[in-house]
Amino acid sequence: MKIKITELRKLTKSALLKKYSEFQANxxxxxxxxxxxxxxxxxxxxxxxxxxxxxxxQEPKGKPSLTKKTKVxxxxxxxxxxxxxxxxxxxxxxxxxxxxxxxxxVGTRDNxxxxxxxxxxxxRIAKENLIAVVMAQSPVSIAPYGGMEPLFGxxxxxxxIPANPKPLIFDMATSAIAFGAMVRARELGLKLPENVAIDxxxxxxxxxxxxxxxxxxAFDNSYKGCGLAMMVEILAGIWPGADYAGxxxxxxxxxxxxxxxxDLLIGVDEFKKKAEQLIETIRNSKTKNGGKVRIPGExxxxxxxxxxxxxxxxxxxxxxxxxxxxxxDEKE
Amino acid sequence: MKIKITELRKLTKSALLKKYSEFQANxxxxxxxxxxxxxxxxxxxxxxxxxxxxxxxQEPKGKPSLTKKTKVxxxxxxxxxxxxxxxxxxxxxxxxxxxxxxxxxVGTRDNxxxxxxxxxxxxRIAKENLIAVVMAQSPVSIAPYGGMEPLFGxxxxxxxIPANPKPLIFDMATSAIAFGAMVRARELGLKLPENVAIDxxxxxxxxxxxxxxxxxxAFDNSYKGCGLAMMVEILAGIWPGADYAGxxxxxxxxxxxxxxxxDLLIGVDEFKKKAEQLIETIRNSKTKNGGKVRIPGExxxxxxxxxxxxxxxxxxxxxxxxxxxxxxDEKE
Numbered sequence: 240m241k242i243k244i245t246e247l248r249k250l251t252k253s254a255l256l257k258k259y260s261e262f263q264a265n266x267x268x269x270x271x272x273x274x275x276x277x278x279x280x281x282x283x284x285x286x287x288x289x290x291x292x293x294x295x296x297q298e299p300k301g302k303p304s305l306t307k308k309t310k311v312x313x314x315x316x317x318x319x320x321x322x323x324x325x326x327x328x329x330x331x332x333x334x335x336x337x338x339x340x341x342x343x344x345v346g347t348r349d350n351x352x353x354x355x356x357x358x359x360x361x362x363r364i365a366k367e368n369l370i371a372v373v374m375a376q377s378p379v380s381i382a383p384y385g386g387m388e389p390l391f392g393x394x395x396x397x398x399x400i401p402a403n404p405k406p407l408i409f410d411m412a413t414s415a416i417a418f419g420a421m422v423r424a425r426e427l428g429l430k431l432p433e434n435v436a437i438d439x440x441x442x443x444x445x446x447x448x449x450x451x452x453x454x455x456x457a458f459d460n461s462y463k464g465c466g467l468a469m470m471v472e473i474l475a476g477i478w479p480g481a482d483y484a485g486x487x488x489x490x491x492x493x494x495x496x497x498x499x500x501x502d503l504l505i506g507v508d509e510f511k512k513k514a515e516q517l518i519e520t521i522r523n524s525k526t527k528n529g530g531k532v533r534i535p536g537e538x539x540x541x542x543x544x545x546x547x548x549x550x551x552x553x554x555x556x557x558x559x560x561x562x563x564x565x566x567x568d569e570k571e
Numbered sequence: 572m573k574i575k576i577t578e579l580r581k582l583t584k585s586a587l588l589k590k591y592s593e594f595q596a597n598x599x600x601x602x603x604x605x606x607x608x609x610x611x612x613x614x615x616x617x618x619x620x621x622x623x624x625x626x627x628x629q630e631p632k633g634k635p636s637l638t639k640k641t642k643v644x645x646x647x648x649x650x651x652x653x654x655x656x657x658x659x660x661x662x663x664x665x666x667x668x669x670x671x672x673x674x675x676x677v678g679t680r681d682n683x684x685x686x687x688x689x690x691x692x693x694x695r696i697a698k699e700n701l702i703a704v705v706m707a708q709s710p711v712s713i714a715p716y717g718g719m720e721p722l723f724g725x726x727x728x729x730x731x732i733p734a735n736p737k738p739l740i741f742d743m744a745t746s747a748i749a750f751g752a753m754v755r756a757r758e759l760g761l762k763l764p765e766n767v768a769i770d771x772x773x774x775x776x777x778x779x780x781x782x783x784x785x786x787x788x789a790f791d792n793s794y795k796g797c798g799l800a801m802m803v804e805i806l807a808g809i810w811p812g813a814d815y816a817g818x819x820x821x822x823x824x825x826x827x828x829x830x831x832x833x834d835l836l837i838g839v840d841e842f843k844k845k846a847e848q849l850i851e852t853i854r855n856s857k858t859k860n861g862g863k864v865r866i867p868g869e870x871x872x873x874x875x876x877x878x879x880x881x882x883x884x885x886x887x888x889x890x891x892x893x894x895x896x897x898x899x900d901e902k903e
Contacts, residue, residue, distance in 0.1 A: 311643060311674050312835040342643050342674050346836040370806070386864040388856040398802045407805075409798045441859040459791035466741045466867045469853070470730045473739075474702070477845045480837045484852050487845070503644040504678040505812045513809045513819070520816050521801070524720040527773040532718040535798045 240556040247284070247552060248272055250559065253566045254287055258295060259324070266327040267294060270355035275552050278542040281419055282356045284558055286323060288565060292352035294321045295565075303328050303350075311342050314479060317350035322375070322492055326354035329496045330363060337369045337498035346479025349491035353377065357410045358539060361399030364498050365406030368507050371399030372497040376476035379485045381414045382454040384465035387441030389454035390484040392492075393417055394471035401501060402514035408536030413468035415456045421447045434460055572888040579616070579884060580604055582891065585898045586619055590627060591656070598659040599626060602687035607884050610874040613751055614688045616890055618655060620897060624684035626653045627897075635660050635682075643674050646811060649682035654707070654824055658686035661828045662695060669701045669830035678811025681823035685709065689742045690871060693731030696830050697738030700839050703731030704829040708808035711817045713746045714786040716797035719773030721786035722816040724824075725749055726803035733833060734846035740868030745800035747788045753779045766792055 251271055255264035274283035288295050299320040305328075307314040313332050317325040329345045336343025354360075357373050364371035377392030397410035415435035424431055425447035436450030437443055444450050457464030474495050476483035481493025501510035521532050546552045583603055587596035606614035620627050631652040637660075639646040645664050649657040661677045668675025686692075689705050696703035709724030729742035747767035756763055757779035768782030769775055776782050789796030806827050808815035813825025833842035853864050878884045 307836065309673055309835060311672065314836050340643065341641055342676065344674065344831060344835055370810070383853045383856060383864050385862075386853065386856045386858050390853055390856060398806075400802075400805055409802060411795045411798060441857070458795050459793070461791070462865070462867065463743045463790050466743060469849075469867070470732075470741060473732055473846060473849065474730075477842060477849065478702070478833060478836050480841075483845060483849050486848060486852060499676060501810060503641060503676055504639065504646050504810050509812075510809060513815060514805060516818060517801075517805065517809065517815050520818060521715045521718065521722055524715060524718045524722060525773070526718050530717075532715050533794070535794065535801070 240554060240559065241551045242554050242559060244272065244276070244546065244550055244552055247275065247554065247559075250562050250566065251284055251287065254562050255294070257565075263324055267321065267324050270323050270327060270359050273359040273543070274356045275554055276543040276546040277356060277358065277539040279356050279358075279539070280555065281417065282353065284554065284562065286321075286353060286355065288561060289558075294323060294352065297321055297351050303347075305332060311336055311340050312344040312346075315345060315347040317347055317491055319349060319351050319491065321352045322347075322350040322354035322494065323352065325350040326360060326494060329494060330360045333496040333498045334364055334367050334369065337500055338367065341500045341503050343496070343498045345496040346475075346481075347494040347496075348479045348481040349489075350481075350494065351491055354492075354494055357395055357397045358408050358536065360496065361397055361408045361410060362406055364496075365399035365401045365408070367498075368401050368511075369399075369498040369500055370401065371397075372495075372499075373397050373399070374471045374475040374495045376472055376481055376483070376493040378482070378492070380418050380455045381457055381465065381468045382437060382441075383469070384457065384460075384462040387437055387439070387454065391465075391468040391472045392476070393455070394468045394475070396467060396471055400514055401507065401511050402518060403511045404515070405540060407514060407518060407534070408539070410536065411458070413457055413464055413471060415458045415460065418451075418455070421450050421455075425451065572886060572891065573883045574886050574891060576604065576608070576878065576882055576884055579607065579886065579891075582894050582898065583616055583619065586894050587626065589897075595656055599653065599656050602655050602659060602691050605691040605875070606688045607886055608875040608878040609688060609690065609871045611688050611690075611871070612887065613749065614685065616886065616894065618653075618685060618687065620893060621890075626655060626684065629653055629683050635679075637664060643668055643672050644676040644678075647677060647679040649679055649823055651681060651683050651823065653684045654679075654682040654686035654826065655684065657682040658692060658826060661826060662692045665703075665828040665830045666696055666699050666701065669832055670699065673832045673835050675828070675830045677828040678807075678813075679826040679828075680811045680813040681821075682813075682826065683823055685824075686826055689727055689729045690740050690868065692828065693729055693740050693742060694738055696828075697731035697733045697740070699830075700733050700843075701731075701830040701832055702733065703729075704827075704831075705729050705731075706803045706807040706827045708804055708813055708815070708825040710814070710824070712750050712787045713789055713797065713800045714769060714773075715801070716789065716792075716794040719769055719771070719786065723797075723800040723804045724808070725787070726800045726807070728799060728803055732846055733839065733843050734850060735843045736847070737872060739846060739850060739866070740871070742868065743790070745789055745796055745803060747790050747792065750783075750787070753782050753787075757783065
């Protein structure tokens with residue numbers, strides 16, 4: 240169904256206000272709406288009520304707080320709050336640090352559940368004329384290359400690049416498939432693509448039920464992709480004191496936010512102009528079929544721009560009904 | 572042939588002293604020897620005399636110098652010096668910055684030719700109890716995903732992680748094959764592996780001659796690997812003011828060195844202990860054949876340790892003869 244963006248925001252906020260403050264509900268709903276508007280509904284309002292990692296399923300131990308600060312870094316203690324709330328707090332902090340000192344590094348620990356679309360953070364940081372690098376560690380999914388035990392999360396590594404006229408956003412999971420996509424395939428009776436997952440005997444499988452008991456492969460099914468997944472496990476898991484390979488579960492999910500001012504090396508205007516030049520050179524470079532080369536992140540931005548133009552977004556009808564029911568229950 | 576390491580160092584330095592100072596010759600020869608001892612002879616003494624990017628083929632415009640300094644960053648002007656000389660200077664600077672302020676970012680521009688084994692820098696930085704991230708930009712090789720024009724270098728992205736008892740080193744090119752490997756295949760009449768390169772019509776080819784006229788593919792032949800290659804082109808090319816996609820050739824080759832103290836987020840001892848625990852968990856995790864899982868970088872370290880134990884290394888006889896001839900010529 241189509242729904243007005245203002246209406247969806249109101250609904251999302253109303254639901255969130257059950258458990259979270261006005262300030263927190265604003266932070267969370269903006270990340271969720273970004274997911275919906277960008278066509279990444281897997282990171283949208285579905286995260287509100289559904290599943291054990293949903294925002295409403297959580298029992299935070301208090302408000303997230305900044306600890307262990309230096310001039311260039313901060314650690315955010317998530318205290319069991321959703322990643323999608325801890326994320327915006329870390330993002331705002333890393334922007335502040337990098338604006339003041341040229342560089343910021345912010346780690347988060349003890350968050351629970353996904354931080355939502357990393358593109359949200361990347362774009363916000365890059366719009367502040369800062370280079371963004373964001374990584375997220377999550378419960379074990381990927382088996383190491385040559386192994387068959389899930390030891391790394393889906394572990395995205397992602398970049399936001401200030402550029403004219405719009406930031407360049409590149410966000411990639413190091414896993415070949417998301418855990419949620421396997422659950423969905425099982426529920427809908429679908430097969431998985433080839434070479435994305437293994438069963439618990441270590442054999443490649445397209446059966447989602449067997450894959451869920453087994454593990455996923457790295458995006459390239461090679462030591463390179465696995466090595467990158469391992470680096471994210473270390474930098475966004477071990478480093479901020481979060482979980483890593485299931486060895487520190489009470490450390491929760493972890494994130495790493497880094498921001499750098501281009502001015503450290505060349506002027507920001509020169510940087511943005513050259514980034515634009517590179518993007519246009521790639522887009523217009525020769526192709527076999529004569530078409531344009533696709534630039535990372537652009538489809539997402541296009542979808543969002545279209546929604547913002549019409550003021551409406553396509554969402555799952557059942558999800559909206561569920562949220563309305565939830566809000567009504569609360570009122571009674 | 573086997574040669575004593577002390578003898579190889581002496582020969583390498585003698586050759587370098589023709590053009591470089593004692594200080595510079597020491598820096599360069601250590602990176603070259605690291606390559607030879609690590610079994611990566613493609614980044615060893617072959618870089619001394621052979622080819623247009625060799626250390627001796629270059630005509631530097633002066634000594635590399637540090638410019639544009641902040642408390643957390645420096646830019647190294649390479650002035651046409653070899654990457655393998657500019658690299659150690661940048662490495663020493665990034666270590667100094669990160670020891671003083673917890674973080675260091677050092678870009679290099681206008682270096683010429685490869686920086687040698689990135690593992691050398693990663694290991695040295697990690698042994699200082701600092702997390703290392705090093706990227707290197709080089710002349711165009713990889714075609715963007717969906718395109719057929721080479722626009723990105725072989726563009727490695729690499730990580731050095733402080734760990735007990737030894738640092739963890741993960742160094743990966745984003746290209747599926749090195750340019751040098753294609754040249755070698757052509758000279759030896761060998762075919763390339765499948766799916767590593769394209770001809771100038773954009774068709775996948777195993778013919779090295781056609782591939783050299785065409786371009787290489789990203790390591791995974793997907794938008795993810797290409798996206799990573801593009802990020803390296805931006806962060807190690809555009810950011811320090813080096814070349815990018817052949818659009819700024821006079822900016823030379825570029826590098827980006829980053830170092831972070833684990834202490835910013837958790838204590839360095841805790842970090843190293845947990846990294847060790849992760850490595851051992853991966854190594855001993857279940858495999859289909861009951862063997863151990865291979866850890867990135869360990870084969871390289873093992874080879875080097877064996878050389879250091881015997882004091883000898885296996886090198887190409889013709890190369891050694893060539894270096895000896897070169898030194899003799901100089902003396903006359």
